[in-house]
Amino acid sequence: MCWFLYMLLLRRSGSMLTSRRTTDAPKLAPEHPLRVAFQLYAKWAASHVKIVLPSSTALIFMFLYIFPFLYTTDVTNITSGVSNLPHHVWTDAQPLELDVEPDVIMRSIWVHGSYMKALEKDVLLGALELQDELLGPTTNFNPRQPANRPEISEPEVADGDLTPGQRDAYHIINGLTNQSWFFHSPLQYWAGSAGNIQNDQDILETVNARKTQSTSVNVTLRHSIVFSGKRFEERRLVAADALVITLIHLRDSPVGRRWVRRAEELANERSDTWKIIPSDGRSLSDQLYEFQFRPLSWPDVGLLTVAYSISLFYLLLHLRKLRALKSKLGLMVSILVQITASIVSSFTVCAIFKIDLSRVPSYAYPLVVLAISLENSLRLINAVIMTSSTISNSDRIGEAFGETAHIAIANRVQNLLILLGLSRYSNPGVAAFCTFVAIATVFDFIYLSTFLLSVLSVDVRQRELLELEKAFLSRTKSSEKDKNKSAWMELVSQLRVGETAVSTRIAGTIVVICFVLTAQSHYATEGNRQWLSQLFSLPWNRTVRSAPKPPLLIDIHQARSPTSWLRLQDHETAREVINVVKPWAHSYVARVYDPIIFVLKGSDRVPRTREPMFLPAVYDFLHHEVPNFVVLLMLVFAAILLGTKYLLRDEYENLGSEHPDDEPLISVKSLTKGHKLDVVMMAASPGGSLVSVGLDRAIQVWDVPIGSGHRVASDHECPLENPFPVLSMAIDYGSKWLALVSWQRVFLWNLEEQQWAGTRDIDLGGHKPEALFFCHKGAGTTPTLVLVRRNGMGLEMELEVDESRDFTICKTPLVWAVQFPDKSHSFNNNHHPPIAILTASRKSCVHLVRQQGNEWVSTEVNFGEREARDVHCVLPIPALSAYLIGRSRSVDLVDLESSTILRTFSTEVMQPRTLKHIPQMRAHQPNLTSLTLSYVSTKTGDLVIQTYLPEKEDDNLVSYCPSDPRSSGHRRLGELTERKRRIPNPGVWEALPGGNILGVRRKQSPPTTNRPRSLSNNNTGGMMMRKRRGVVGSQQQQQQQQQAANGGHHHNPPETTRWEAWVMNHPESTCGFETRLLDEEDGLLNDQQQLMISEVGPMVKFGNMSVAVALGNVVKVVSVGHEHFDVGLGDGFGGGLGVG
Structure with missing residues (x-):
């Protein structure tokens, strides 16, 4: 009900809730004011x-x-101005409305002097007189009787008064009977002796020193049971408002009858000395209470x-x-x-x-x-x-x-x-x-x-x-037993990730x-009723009605009422009383009579100070511990502050900022002085190595994480050391080998030793290779080099020996080839999954090529009745054991094992070979939770981003049933919703494994009047021509001089073409779209490197959050957030690892 009302309240602010099951909590849309407010706070806290x-x-x-x-x-x-910690027992003193036979009867008198002055000697002596009148002489009270004492018959004491010996004989220490009794009184601190009270020079010291004193029945004389309205300082009693003398007796006790009779007589005899409430000495009412001390069962x-x-x-x-x-x-x-x-x-x-x-x-x-x-x-x-x-x-x-x-x-x-x-x-x-x-x-x-x-x-x-991304790549493949886990284990997994x-x-x-x-x-009354009936029994439905105070009680301003005093009785006292009256039980029922109040005449009962609001120990802490507390608090704050700075020291040193999160989302790093002419080709490795090839016939190797690099030694006069023109290149998984392919040879460069490792002759048939990659066969072994020719043939070369093997992929020329880690098969000894190849041909046939031992076996994919046409690219999703087939107007999601088309996504007419994807997977599960398709529209030239999400947030677009995750027949397809966004003028761009789309484009200038053509329009053939800023500046000066000669007529000067990086975050991200100029580094314009460039160069994915893009002879590394490079960080370099 609460969540239903909450959802209605949120819906009043508009349709800002995402679709969810009715049993789920509502999810706020990214633009909802509450979510924005929480996000801003958390962002500030994190910064x-x-x-x-x-x-x-x-x-x-x-x-x-x-x-x-x-x-x-x-x-x-306990009760010395501090609270009592809970113990291992259920305790309580609760009133009972049921008509049950009490175990004991409890009567008491409260003796008051002036307000909060009950510990004055005249009050103590007066209370001692009253105690002796009610109980008989109690000086040095010791009721224990010899074992061979004679029995006292009931008629002897029925109507007459009790002698001290008879009274003591009925004391509970001499045996538990229906006539037993005992009492506790603060006057027992002085052994009930008026002389001891008179001679006591420090009443407070005596009271505090003897708070652990026990009575003859081992009931401790705690301050909580012998005083009412206590005031504590430094855990010591300093004042009390009333002395409490309590008689506890069983049903037929003669001592109880004597107490009642003498109380009525005292109301008449001592009315000149005491103000007695009630005036007749009779208790106004009584109430059954249950006192519990019930250990855990x-x-x-x-x-x-x-x-x-x-x-x-x-x-x-x-x-x-x-x-x-x-x-x-x-x-x-x-x-x-x-x-x-x-x-x-x-x-x-x-x-x-x-x-x-x-x-x-x-x-x-x-x-x-x-x-x-x-x-x-x-x-x-x-x-x-x-x-x-x-x-x-x-x-x-x-x-x-x-x-x-x-x-x-x-x-x-x-x-x-x-x-x-x-x-x-x-x-x-x-x-x-x-x-x-x-x-x-x-x-x-x-x-x-x-x-x-x-x-x-x-x-x-x-x-x-x-x-x-790293979790998916680094963890080893589960065994077949793990893949076919039982349904209950799947349920446990779902509970762990919250999918149920x-x-x-x-x-x-x-x-x-x-x-x-x-x-x-536990507080229901005991009986034969079952637990459920006890659950809804009297304690739930009772309403405790406190009887209104008589006017006289209001006039005397008691510091604590009898009811509240009774509830303050601690569990230790209850345990001790239970051990006396009902030792075999964990509770007892007492009929508690209202106390008879004795107020010494002439006392001032008007409170002069307000009672403290908080626990007395709080004031003790404020008076004595504040200096130590402040010092320790400052030390703790300083220690945590230093520890926090220590934990964050590396980031602050590297970024040079106290608040690195205040920096733009996009960061740019320039790699300069590697080339004199334009960069035309690049390749990257997972470990942070980048190789660039320029028109100046230079091959530069960049180690981006450590900021170093070297040049590949090439000799134009020596054919075996002249790889130009470079048609294709690849870096192996461990950043050790670099392969360069020219028209007639393959060149191998050892990146670690920085020297040539050999060359191999090759026949490409007059076409550039469609794919080139290294293939790892096992831990500690040298990888092989695999090349896919356009004519449909493949070639695998051994690096250690001069051997190579050709294999057939397709009989028709290829238009697309991509390698990927085949995660549906077991890993090698070094935890690298085997490599597989997907290809598409001119006739739109698709082939899957897998390793079988030392051989490569190609299988044509058969889609049944689906006509094979318009296929221009194939994109694998290894974590899902599936792949995408890009057509002119649609994209098919195909199961890798069965070749079954799981879904078909409709698209606009897309430019060939522009399709890219970002699959989002559930952690450690082959379940597709969202899929983002991005491509360039043929009609508008815009970048179209189509994101598919399940209708229910915790659902999946595609998921495996646990019975057989490798069978498409057991894949479950969920309902989906589509979100489409467009980015005009996208330039060059890449879909990053982290979930973002990052691109570089020409910055659009605002329209102006009389604007001359851009300088780049004067360039020939669209080639990448460059001019230094100094040239542009001299032209601007000449135009300004010409303006002055023409009478000040204004003509806008030509503008330098500027490039900007842009990033589009995941559709459910709240960070949106952001841009940054490429010539802004660390907040400053790099004047020396600013160039006039008509077209941006090649772009490659670099890590999970970065791309490397060529701008003339400079390589720009554009990152989203903070990139970290690790070996095996992701499959962004090897073809399409899904993100989950």
Whole structure:
């Protein structure tokens, strides 16, 4: 219901909710104001980690430091101005409306002097007189009788008064009978002796020193049971408002009858000295109370053990396959720190506001907070991981928090409302527990949005979260047994990634409700009724009606009412009384009579000071601990600040900025001084090596990560060392070998040794090769070089020996060939998947070429009745074991094993060979969650971006059923929606594995009047001509002089052609579209390298977030976010690894 109302509220702001199942939380659209607000906050927090992380840690430290000053586990210090920590028992003192036979009867008198001055000697002596009148002489009270004492018959004492010996004989220490009794009184501190009281020079010292003193029945004379309206300082009693003398007796006790009779007589006899309420000495009313001290039962222990085990399993299950290098343990510790901080902070706040949490076992408190917190923390972590690695760190954190924050808030509001409703109709102990959970829930969100958010930001900056592309490539292939995993294991996997229809969003709410119901059942009255009937029995429906105070009680201004005093009785006292009156049980029922109030006449009962609002220990802390606390808080803040700076030192040193996330999304790096003429060909490797070939017949090798490079030695006079003209080139997986293909030879260059490794003669048939790549056969072996000719033949060369093998692919000329890692087959010993080839021919036939031992076997793909035409490209999706076939007006998604067309996507008429794709996969699962197709429209020349998403957010476009993931018959096709975007004037562009489309284009100039033709229009043949800025500047000066000679008529000077990089993020990303001029590096214009270029040169994918593009004789490395180069980072260099 809460989520339904929440969705209606959100829909009032417009159609800003994405399509989801009705049982799922609503997902806000990227432009929704709430999501934008959360995103801006999280982006700021991620950009200011050095402020947020130390501040949140200092807040945690503050509550953690205060906590031990407000609580105690020492039973002797309970109620000494501090709160009592929960123990392993259910405790309570609750009124009963049922008509049951009480186990004992409890009567008391309260003796008052002036307001908060009950410890003055005249009050103590007066109370001692009253005690002796009610009970008989109590000086040095010792009721124990010899074992052979004579029995006392009931008629002897029925109507007469009791002698001290007879009274003591009925004391409970001499045996438990229906006539037993015992009492406790503060006057027992002085052994009931008026002389001891008179001679006591320091009453307060005596009271505090003897608070652990026990009575003859081992009931400790705690301050909570012998005083009312106490005031503490430094955990010592400094004042009390009333002395409480309590008689506890069984049903037929003669001592009880004497108490009642003497109380009525005292109302007449002592009315000149005491003001007695009620005036007749009779209690106004009585109430049945049940006092509990119930240890955890075995079922309780079992349920808690199961609950904690499930929570731990849930946490480990989600963290087990997080794409993290070092941070699995770190993230787990961070989550547990967040939960612990929420629990401790809630305990501290409850203690400050005097909320008694001792009635519910301590083991229950962390459980509910753990259940509520885990789901939200893990949701945020997963959202951060699922964001594109191509955007900046702060944008990743902002996008993830903006996507999940409203769910976390709504979830907490829902829980708060439920807790509020439960607390209003539950037992006071359970109500206090609900209050604790509500406060902890608020703190949990505070720490989620500060502490955990900043920790995740540091984690992302340190690259401890492994990006998705690397996770797919580096992990080994599962065995056939793993592929054919059972249905229940698939369910566990779905639970881990949150794909099941039953969302874990309500797991915390379910735990809250179940535990509150279970706790409430412990306070139901005992009997033969079953648990469910107890659950909805009297304690849920009762309404405790407090009787209105008599006017006289209002006039005396009691510091604490009898009802509230009764509820303050701690569980240790209840345990001791149970051991006396009902040792075989865990609770007892007492009929409690209202106390008879004795106020010493002449006393001033008007309060002179207001009672403190907070727990006395809070004021003690403020008076004595603040200096130490401030010093330690500053030290902790400084230590965390230094630690944060240390963790981020590398990034700040490299970027030279305190806030690197404030930089533009696109970064540009220029590789200069490698060529004198235009660069016409480039190739890249996963490890960060880049090779460029220029018209100056120079081959330059760039090591981009370390900023070094060398030139391939070529000798134009020596045919064996002259690879020009270079038709094609390739770099192997480990950046060791470089292959250069000319018309008649293949040249091998050793990149590590920087020398030629040999040449091979080759016959290309007068055409450039369609594909050239290295193929790794095993760990520690030299790769082979595979070349695909246009005539449909392939060639594999051994590098160590002079051997080569031809193989047939297709009988008709090829128009397309691409290699890819064949992940449907087992990996080699070095964890490299075998390479396969997909080709398309002029007749639109498609061939799949695979390795079988040392041979390459080509198989023509048969599409059945589907006519093979207009095929101009084939793009593999290795992670899905599928590929795309690009046609003039459509794109087919084809299963790799069965050649079944799974889906057909309609497109505009596209320019041939311009199709590129970005598949998004689920982590570690062959499920296609979205697919982005990009191509150039033949009609408009625009770049068209078509993104296909499932109608239901957690669904898949294509997924495997667990029975046989290699069979297309078991693929499940989900419903989809299409989103289309267009980019005019795209220039040259590439679809990056990280989910972005990055391009370079000529910057459009605003239209102006009388604008002369661009200088580039004067160039011949569209060749890439260049002029230095100095030439342009001299022309502008001549035009300005001409303007002055012509009377100042204005003519716009010719403008230098400028190029800009642009990036289009994933459709669900909130970062949108961004551009940056290529001649802006580090915020400055590079005047020396600014060139007049009519066309941009070749572009290659470089890593997961970068491209390398040639601009004249300069190579520009354009990156989205912060690129990191690693061997095996992705398949962007080898053909189309899907991103998941």
